[in-house]
Amino acid sequence: MTDTTVAPHAAYDPARFQPVTWIEHAEALRSGADTPSTYLERCLAVIDAREPVVKAWVTLNVAGARAQAEAADKRWKAGAPLSPIDGMPIGIKDLYMTKDMPTQMGSPLYAGRTTGEDSACVQALRRAGAVILGKTVTTELGFSHPGPTTNPFDPERTPGGSSSGSAAAVGAAMVPAALGSQVVGSIIRPAGFCANTAIKPTLGALHRGERQGLSHSHLGVHAGSVADLWAVSHAIAKHAGGDPGHPGLYGPEVAPSAERPRRLIVIESEGWDKTDGTTRAAFQQLINALASGGVEIVGRVDHNDIDAFENAIDGSLLLCRDICGWELRWTLRNLAEKDITQLSPSMRTRLELAEAMAVDDYRAALSTREAMRTRFRALAATADAMISLSSAGPAPRMADTANTQGEPGVAHATGLPAYNAWTSAVGCPAVTVPMLSVGGMPVGIQIIGRHDNDWRAAGIARWLVEQIDPVTV
């Protein structure tokens, strides 16, 4: 790790932004020039400096992390690390269980709750030697109502949600990686807002533990580099596999090298119409650069099947709202019965909307989703990947978001998931990399791959970030 040169809350400058990374640091660990313990102390120093404003963490287990790092020191010294991420400090989104810290899920209804158990992903990371440093802020139950976290590049702006703390902690260079989860737009959107490199893998590819109640929720990884996100993802897949009934993330232990795509499909989705002109211009500039460099770029104006796919995914925000609402309904009823005043207004709205559904409405939504998946499989086979913005512009100012709509009828204080809902519903892998700087704030670009082609999508994303100049507007 090089020292971060980013001053606290400085505007985002692609040329100067330096996330903290791990795999790139392996030689120093092997040689003994650095140790997990000293690495951890540098992370803790950044946290000390920035946490009072960024507020990325719900719980920090500094003593436990130091003990874990010391154990890793010994293994590296003995030349026998448990895995490439042995000793890597990682933040855990507070939806997942940790035996040594509470799991509070961003809701007062779970305040102080301890389980004494690890979710499968946390157990897997421990077996790979990772240092479980703390729990990161999530919005309420992983949906809309925000926690206290601020954007590391501007404290007046949202970090995005629901993986608010994970995105902000990585963006503030506090840790090299943190776990997130996405059922609408909860990994890729905040990752883009905070200049992360992040993956929402193929649906089911990384084990969600006990959180199987939402049929298209995904566990994913926020990191500072493709190499790091891959190393963390692979460690989870190796030790915990995918969701029950899924084969788990495919791909070798070694991260993909940069792969130049021959053909990319630009996807507008519901996001394009909601995107500000400056961000649209920046995206177009990036696309033009790719085309000038010889990458074939196609979009809905070029091919009928692309246009048909765009039409098929229009309405994904509403689809996600209804599928998640039905699936959450019985859980929300239980919580409402305990104390409905402890549910946020947006969560109560979700419950009301879900109460109006019948099982046939849910069945219809599943059929629509399945049709989207069928169209996606056919179209995705015609290019190396799809490309789109990760969000409808840079992170909004929190003071401006009160009236923002997320899914139809549900207020969203953490930015629109309009570019993300369809990839969540389809369940294809998406990797975001920080490629745009819009008004001093980062905006991410997504590379979207075919199901189970996570490794390849990550390789194309790596090529983008390594070979193409970021666009500043």
Place this chain on the structure above:
Amino acid sequence: MTDTTVAPHAAYDPARFQPVTWIEHAEALRSGADTPSTYLERCLAVIDAREPVVKAWVTLNVAGARAQAEAADKRWKAGAPLSPIDGMPIGIKDLYMTKDMPTQMGSPLYAGRTTGEDSACVQALRRAGAVILGKTVTTELGFSHPGPTTNPFDPERTPGGSSSGSAAAVGAAMVPAALGSQVVGSIIRPAGFCANTAIKPTLGALHRGERQGLSHSHLGVHAGSVADLWAVSHAIAKHAGGDPGHPGLYGPEVAPSAERPRRLIVIESEGWDKTDGTTRAAFQQLINALASGGVEIVGRVDHNDIDAFENAIDGSLLLCRDICGWELRWTLRNLAEKDITQLSPSMRTRLELAEAMAVDDYRAALSTREAMRTRFRALAATADAMISLSSAGPAPRMADTANTQGEPGVAHATGLPAYNAWTSAVGCPAVTVPMLSVGGMPVGIQIIGRHDNDWRAAGIARWLVEQIDPVTV
């Protein structure tokens, strides 16, 4: 409900056995000749008389049940029952959460645990007006290690597992229905041992609530009649739907009438070689009666594709052991870390076997399972249903079961699930009806249908039980 004429612990006599039923009783409720409250009191009287020996219940909520029944009385009196099962007393397997009773899962590690929440299925039943009478005994975490329950027809015999208490409560005519769950053979086997009519529905058709950790676990219903099992199943599907991502149980609210099959495929599975000669003779006698009555009967000696399917499902016990072992591994590790001495020897064996697995072993098992499903779909389309025994003979004496093997390498004290593992892995619906009496004990017959054809499988099972004479040997 007519008074039960079965003396406590009398041997099973198909001519005299009279389960307690509900839907058949609807006219009396409508007319006011009977009320949910008086019905409940009769159930409580049977429980008082038989529970000291049968031990089907972990927790009874008599006061709560009486209050629920009184509310149902008023609705029936007003001519406005919430559903056909409004007021029906139901037992809940103690794996599912109930807000008014502990959920202890047959493990000392969950002793006294209260959640204050209802699982989706319980919430659905309450919305249909059902009386949630109590929690029924489950084996440890729904696997092998038995609770205290005895067989209602012979207290020296096992009721089967893991839905031990639900099967025994229905078999002892304590309640008209109880919920069970099956991941290897936990509904159909105990139901057969206890003369229940029961359904293990299509995989995912009934919402398992938070228990989504096993990829082919099923929620199902133990009852005294096809009409009752359908009414309970339909109520769950209507209010809670299926598992997340599944469309839920298909079929109308009204139970299927008896449907005479034209063609049945006899499936031997791993069970036939492990079945005693007397039970085999009884089964053959039943099959002969069907053939004499004009039902076309085919089996592995008749068609190569049936023989190929039999070969494909051979090894299902081992397959279930490995899939469940991998999927349970992280949970068992958490429990073992808390206090490994509180896990039974068989559960510790399961963990040891699972610890020897790598993610590639799990992937291979999933591929094998998928291949079985593909073969099943092709074969099942060639007949109205499949038929087989529900168990490898009558319930074993508990003193004899110490050395019984369940899945390879795992001792099973509750009878062999050799006829059930393949249907669990394939995920097709299975309905068991009490058709054989072997040495004074009931033995069930399964009708196995195509995926999502639960209603039809139940109709064929109804025809069997209504039109074909039971066989006594």
